[in-house]
Amino acid sequence: MRSAGALHRLLDVLPVFDGDERVVSRFTLVPGSDFDVDALAALDRSGARLLTWDEARSRAHGLVLTASPKGAIRVLPGPRVLLPHGAGFNKALPDEGSPHLPSGLDPHYLLVDGKPWAALHALAHGDQLDRLAAHCPPAAARATVVGDPTLDRLLASLPRRDDFRAALGTGERRLVVLTSTWGPESLLARRPELPAALTRVLPHDTYQLALVLHPNEHSRLGSYDLTRHLAPALRAGTVLAGPYEEWAALLIACDAVVTDHGSTALYAAALGRPVVGAYDGGDELIPGTPMAALLERAPRLTDPAGLAEALRAASAQDVRKCAHAAFDLPGESLPRLRDELYRLLDLRPRAVPVRPRPLPAPRRAAAPNGPAAYAVRTRVTGRRVAVERFPTDTSLPAHHLAAESPYAGPRETQSAAVLWRRSRPAAGTPHTSTWTAGGWTARMLDELPYCGTAAAILTPERCLLRHRTAGTFRLRVEPHRADGRVMRADPAAVVSAVHSWLGSRPERTAPVTLLCDVGPFSVRAVLEPADDADLDDEL
Structure with missing residues (x-):
């Protein structure tokens, strides 16, 4: 080797x-x-x-x-x-x-x-x-x-697609994989800003981004410099695939690929995944090869804001013919x-079947729940609220800043209109000290004058939400059910939706049921007055 x-x-x-x-x-x-x-x-x-x-x-x-x-x-x-x-x-x-x-x-x-x-x-x-x-x-x-x-390993592992997406925390989001070969004509060399730029314009609850790099790039830079160079994209939730096996698992899990002239995209094409080209040209790609044919057929991404349109065009193309010319x-x-x-x-093989080893599930992303703070855009129409979340450095206009305690930085925490905290498993030590949901939410509103809503996320379907002027509520987030599947939105996104609705209504009576559009589906959010049991739940 x-x-x-x-x-x-x-x-x-x-x-x-x-x-x-x-x-x-x-x-x-x-x-x-x-x-x-x-x-x-x-x-x-x-x-x-x-x-x-x-x-x-x-x-x-x-x-x-x-x-x-x-x-x-x-x-x-x-x-x-x-x-x-x-x-x-x-x-x-x-x-x-x-x-x-x-x-x-x-x-x-x-x-x-x-x-x-x-x-x-x-x-x-x-x-x-x-x-x-x-x-x-x-x-x-x-x-x-x-x-x-x-x-053949990819093909043998196709039945594990749902497992791979679950390991990545993808849910119903559209997983888009960026692939970069190595060398001066690679996507990472030519367009190093593209991964982070995409996170700034793609709603976090609609898209998940991942990056697959040629093993030579991992070797050339090393993990320290690589993660440092990619820090803005990684902080925004982008998954960086490991150079062995994990890249292949991501191709199985993904919904589309954005690629330079590296041949990894041909494996994606063989699986029937839509392909978008991001190669700026040069001397390396040989005309007439399967990869050249794939890029000629694929729509091209010239601007991060054009990804959604490029994906629509790519979905209308069948690129498997290009892969058939390679495999x-x-x-x-x-x-x-x-x-x-x-x-x-000069041996006779053993009389045992020979088969590809199935790919292992990808490791969970370093921050499986996404960034620690978001710029949140909302639109309130009666009792329906649409919510979109982006990294805080997006240039898109936002309604409010939302942050997760204790992971957001001090500046984001002090500026956030919405602050949430997720319940954690019980500590395995004999001496413990734990906030109650009521105690923590009250403390946050008392300490942070810019915070309008503090929410304790107790389970994926239940929160305690304390609003500075409207009061304290039990929030139930009902999962979306369709086609035999149960889909859950991030309750932190629903908390932002409820915060916007409470701020827009002169009368804020509960109980009330809101319809929250979060990413590719809608969920019902039931807001009810909190009782003592809700306040006493431990975080």
Whole structure:
């Protein structure tokens, strides 16, 4: 392996040896890559065993697997197999190998003294075999089409879509994934402000944003600088996918993809996800490739405010044809690879089924409930209230500022018209001290003169809401039920809706039922006078 990305590809292939104690896997780091920093850490997380480069060169191997043609892999003793790497060969890197040729098909990397160094070149599509034959006939003579193991993991994991969305806290929001390749023409290099800019114009309760970066970008920057560069978007609730497996889980969970010329979007297209292009052009994308065809077909995002319209246009396009030009033999890659690899090992495979390993659920976002403060826009029409929430640095006009205690900063807390706090699980210690809902809401209105409403969120469906002039209420938020599903809005958004309604009504009698439009659906909010039991609930 030369990088974390190459290691991830190898890990997707190794289930071909499941159940076979005769095969022992060892990894080594091929020197010379600019992106090898994270490879050893990724290997350590996998639990696999490592050989030093000197050890790997000094012993014979039954089989040498690699997902990259670059570097000194060709000096390792044993039959060498070059595995699929990415969705096709769509890019040419001007500073590497032969000009204008993709490295995966470039004789500069595939031949030594005019002869192919790989005993087998595994490809994902028949068109790739034709292109390899045109650019490097000797390597094509040892090539075969097996499909794409990573795509097969995605396809096998499709039934877990609801689980993945639940893990991300997506709910009924529209999950939009931004994908960025690596290098100077990538989305992150060309438009580094785009993730944060999108959060400022997309209502938080309607959209969830996620960012998928090429593993080389994780290696180049490191997690510290990466999260620092992306801090405005991450604070606004954007999910940053891990470079192994999690990016694929997000493609399954998502509703649409915004992409540069990186081939990750072809995996999304293979799943039927709408694709919006955000590539500003350059020298890397090779005309006529599946990725070029996908970007020609996809609507283009030129301004963050135009995303909703671009998504509507993308939803009317069927981009699966573009993916069909990159992937052959869906669901068959591991059986075909097993036949080829065991042939090279001169062994008979064990009589056990071989199947892709299902993807694990993504880890929960660092702030699963979203930002700690919002600029809130509301529209009151009788007993119906529409509410939209944005990060506080949005340029859109807002009705009020709402903040979560104790996570919002001092300035936001002191300026907020609405302050809420969520109930927490009981502490597992013998000595505790806990606010009651009545005590905390009264304390906030007493300490913060700009606060008009303080709300204790006790459960997803029940709150205690104290308004500075209207009084103290029990708030019940009824879930929305449709098509056999139960959908819940964030009660903090409903609290903002109720705050706006109370402020707009000269007569504020309770009980009253409001209809609150929050994101893609509406919920009923029942406002009733609070009693002593409501006030005594513990936070």
